Amino acid sequence: MKASQFLISTLKEAPADAEIASHQLMTRAGMIKKLGAGIYNYMPMGLRVIRKVEAIVREEMNRAGAIEVTMPVVQPAELWQETGRFDKMGAELLRIQDRHSRDFVIQPTSEEVVTDIARQEFKSYKQLPKNLYQIQTKFRDERRPRFGLMRGREFIMKDAYSFDKDRDAAQISYQTMRAAYKRMFDRFGLQYRAVRADSGAIGGDLSEEFQVIAATGEDAIVYCPNSDYAANIEKAESLAPTQPRAAAAQAMAKTATPGKSTCADVAELLNLPLANTVKSLVLATDETNDKGDILSSQVWLLLLRGDHDMNEIKVGKVEGLANFRFATVSEIEEHFGCQPGYLGPIGLKKPVKLVVDRDVAVMADWVCGANEADYHLTGVNWGRDLPEPALVADLRNVVAGDLSPDGLGELAIERGIEIGHVFYLGTKYSKAMKATFLAENGKPSEFEMGCYGIGVTRLPAAAVEQNHDERGIIWPDAIAPFTVVICPIGMDRSEAVKTAAEKLHADLLAAGVDVILDDRGERPGAMLADWELIGVPHRVVLGDRGLQEGMVEYQQRRDTAATKVPVDEVFSFIT
Ligand code: ATP
Ligand code: MG
Ligand code: MG
Numbered sequence: 001m002k003a004s005q006f007l008i009s010t011l012k013e014a015p016a017d018a019e020i021a022s023h024q025l026m027t028r029a030g031m032i033k034k035l036g037a038g039i040y041n042y043m044p045m046g047l048r049v050i051r052k053v054e055a056i057v058r059e060e061m062n063r064a065g066a067i068e069v070t071m072p073v074v075q076p077a078e079l080w081q082e083t084g085r086f087d088k089m090g091a092e093l094l095r096i097q098d099r100h101s102r103d104f105v106i107q108p109t110s111e112e113v114v115t116d117i118a119r120q121e122f123k124s125y126k127q128l129p130k131n132l133y134q135i136q137t138k139f140r141d142e143r144r145p146r147f148g149l150m151r152g153r154e155f156i157m158k159d160a161y162s163f164d165k166d167r168d169a170a171q172i173s174y175q176t177m178r179a180a181y182k183r184m185f186d187r188f189g190l191q192y193r194a195v196r197a198d199s200g201a202i203g204g205d206l207s208e209e210f211q212v213i214a215a216t217g218e219d220a221i222v223y224c225p226n227s228d229y230a231a232n233i234e235k236a237e238s239l240a241p242t243q244p245r246a247a248a249a250q251a252m253a254k255t256a257t258p259g260k261s262t263c264a265d266v267a268e269l270l271n272l273p274l275a276n277t278v279k280s281l282v283l284a285t286d287e288t289n290d291k292g293d294i295l296s297s298q299v300w301l302l303l304l305r306g307d308h309d310m311n312e313i314k315v316g317k318v319e320g321l322a323n324f325r326f327a328t329v330s331e332i333e334e335h336f337g338c339q340p341g342y343l344g345p346i347g348l349k350k351p352v353k354l355v356v357d358r359d360v361a362v363m364a365d366w367v368c369g370a371n372e373a374d375y376h377l378t379g380v381n382w383g384r385d386l387p388e389p390a391l392v393a394d395l396r397n398v399v400a401g402d403l404s405p406d407g408l409g410e411l412a413i414e415r416g417i418e419i420g421h422v423f424y425l426g427t428k429y430s431k432a433m434k435a436t437f438l439a440e441n442g443k444p445s446e447f448e449m450g451c452y453g454i455g456v457t458r459l460p461a462a463a464v465e466q467n468h469d470e471r472g473i474i475w476p477d478a479i480a481p482f483t484v485v486i487c488p489i490g491m492d493r494s495e496a497v498k499t500a501a502e503k504l505h506a507d508l509l510a511a512g513v514d515v516i517l518d519d520r521g522e523r524p525g526a527m528l529a530d531w532e533l534i535g536v537p538h539r540v541v542l543g544d545r546g547l548q549e550g551m552v553e554y555q556q557r558r559d560t561a562a563t564k565v566p567v568d569e570v571f572s573f574i575t
């Protein structure tokens with residue numbers, strides 16, 4: 001590929017709404033272009049990355065025996081009515097009508113359609129097991145699309161569905177997929193963890209998420225460094241014991257001094273088994289003696305995060321701060337200068353009481369914690385329908401430092417990005433849709449199913465979160481838009497440079513290397529800065545002076561300096 005024939009459109013500045021590195025850098029590198037909220041053009045440079053992700057996914061799915069299919073983006077509502085999801089699924093499901101006022105959905109996932117295929121095609125146990133997958137556009141009308149490709153409304157997902165004759169066979173299909181995911185994730189070149197996740201009503205342990213580790217991740221992962229225990233925080237919490245502490249309801253702040261405390265303190269304070277409401281909310285931790293006298297206190301504010309549009313959440317007023325009223329939670333955040341998602345122990349001089357409006361809707365699954373990494377709790381639910389005590393929260397109690405369920409060490413907590421999810425479904429869909437095959441005993445039997453997703457467009461964003469520096473993106477080789485960029489200095493002036501650059505380009509192409517030659521005639525500074533921003537992992541710079549000695553400069557994107565290498569040895573550095 002020659003850069004002059006390609007589309008390279010780098011930007012100096014990131015758009016104002018780009019909060020995290022991947023969104024900023026992918027936009028600046030000209031990989032994505034916003035069209036609407038959560039809707040993006042995949043520009044040629046970005047599409048190359050997506051196609052490489054798809055290729056790895058496709059290879060490993062095929063290797064695992066799955067069969068590719070494509071199911072429609074626009075799906076008739078009838079199938080979705082069979083399972084009840086047309087009505088049950090919330091606003092995330094985009095429902096549309098055609099010219100005859102017939103209902104359709106834009107697929108957010110495809111259990112219904114694939115089950116419909118299975119009930120027509122797989123008539124006998126002899127045809128099983130089968131696994132059908134697609135790499136296809138999805139639409140979810142996310143409440144809070146954000147972070148670029150990370151949480152889009154339109155995005156690409158690989159979704160696979162396994163069909164088996166019984167539970168045992170389904171477990172094998174699940175394990176086959178799990179192994180395929182491990183191979184894929186190893187190939188992506190990212191740091192990840194397979195963590196246990198909730199399998200809902202079905203129970204058991206057959207639901208795992210593949211989480212790419214990143215500080216900006218929306219999920220929390222609980223793991224034990226001494227063993228292979230790892231779970232998402234919801235799963236970890238559902239296993240942890242809850243100890244009701246009625247006294248916590250009275251532990252309103254009286255006096256407070258600035259200070260630090262940890263999640264454990266908050267957990268102790270708020271560890272009630274109750275759900276829901278809060279009319280007036282004070283988050284504070286008090287150290288008391290046995291007479292109940294308060295020896296010291298630390299003030300906490302409510303800490304928020306999750307699937308909420310914070311601007312929609314009204315907080316009536318904050319007592320204790322003279323004449324201060326907060327209209328929205330984001331204003332509170334702004335006022336205290338906290339990081340998004342966190343309002344920690346912020347060194348207030350006075351106790352602070354947050355009064356949440358009575359008419360605030362139920363708020364579920366907030367994250368509370370300190371403004372310090374890894375000190376937080378999730379699943380805090382506030383609503384308006386509960387009687388006194390005013391301060392209630394449903395905090396499940398898993399914190400860093402707790403003993404791991406396997407007893408092999410202390411738990412640690414880190415943040416992750418959910419890229420993949422493997423899930424045993426049982427007969428949930430086959431039962432609802434009467435999808436049966438003839439079993440060995442000659443009787444109709446419902447398919448045992450599993451479903452397996454990968455966020456194909458979320459993955460590049462996660463890769464960038466994990467791999468970037470102040471100059472730009474650093475792609476892992478496997479998913480880089482180009483593996484090598486050749487940057488000739490003065491190509492327009494020097495015949496020697498032009499000849500050498502074109503020869504190297506041709507040689508690398510002939511060897512099957514994904515290479516781009518920057519023949520745009522940009523100034524050297526701008527040219528090199530572009531490729532550092534775009535994040536091509538290997539770079540070869542050629543100039544007249546070096547070529548006179550038969551040398552070029554090779555630099556890996558992470559290297560701090562270039563290495564002089566003989567032209568004909570470039571190959572050994574790249575391959
Ligand atoms: P999340 O918890 O992030 O909302 P999910 O659990 O709803 O994701 P699944 O239904 O498990 O997602 O879908 C499979 C995969 O699709 C996810 O693991 C994720 O990688 C990807 N995905 C889900 N929602 C989005 C989105 N809005 N934008 C991009 N990728 C997504
Ligand atoms: Mg979701
Ligand atoms: Mg999820």
Ligand code: MG
Pocket residue numbers: 418421
């Ligand atoms: Mg999921």
